[in-house]
Amino acid sequence: MKFFIDTAELSEVLEARDMGVLDGVTTNPSLMKKASERAGRAVDFHTRIVDICEMVDGDVSAEVTAVTFDGIMAEARVLAALHKNVVVKVPLILEGIKAIRALRIEGIRTNCTLCFSPMQALVAAKAGAQYISPFLGRVDDIASDGVQLLKDIVTIYRNYGFTTEVLAASIRHPIHVVEAARMGAHVATMPLGVIKKLLLHPLTDIGLARFLEDWKSFSA
Ligand code: E4P
16 A cells, blocks of 8 residues: 655655655645645745655646636646646536546546545546545535445456555545555655654553663662
8 A cells, every 4th residue: 555645845855755655645736735834935836846756756736726627737747847746626416527527548647536425436447547535524514424435446346357556645634544444545745743643652662661661670
């Protein structure tokens, strides 16, 4: 299973990369806004994407903001030309699906984002998306079941041998990651806080404290 970090913050990308388990990065306009707020100035979108690509040996999703076919195609070409690691994030709307198909033919890889139903995911795979991004947390937020959505997509893709990779997004906690891994989702994209939480277990801390205590008295 690949681990992506869900951020536009360079320090967070570096921290996750230095853990040695980072396979890629996802960004979106809201994460760009957050990075700008933290920096106290408007971060240049293209420069930030290139900087992230230089830090990571893996796919970096950069999202278009156009909602027409022509607009998406134009933005996608510019983004894809920034760096070989760029995967263009395209929203799951009619114009987006048309663009995913056309970009596929041009050899530009896409991450189809804002997926909230198995049928949407089926259409995205048929159009030739490299990744499909179901938003687990946002589905849970409306008292529905994000994990079940992910399970349905993985099952449907397996049934028909689609090569589109399932990228579990909008992940809020480690249980989302465990469930995604259980069902064989290809990728989980997580905020840095969740990546760090994957390591935590109270018995590890208690066990380590005991070992260190025993070592102190033994070697004293
Ligand atoms: C990543 O590709 C998505 O844009 C992101 O995971 C959405 O997360 P959120 O629902 O926490 O904003």
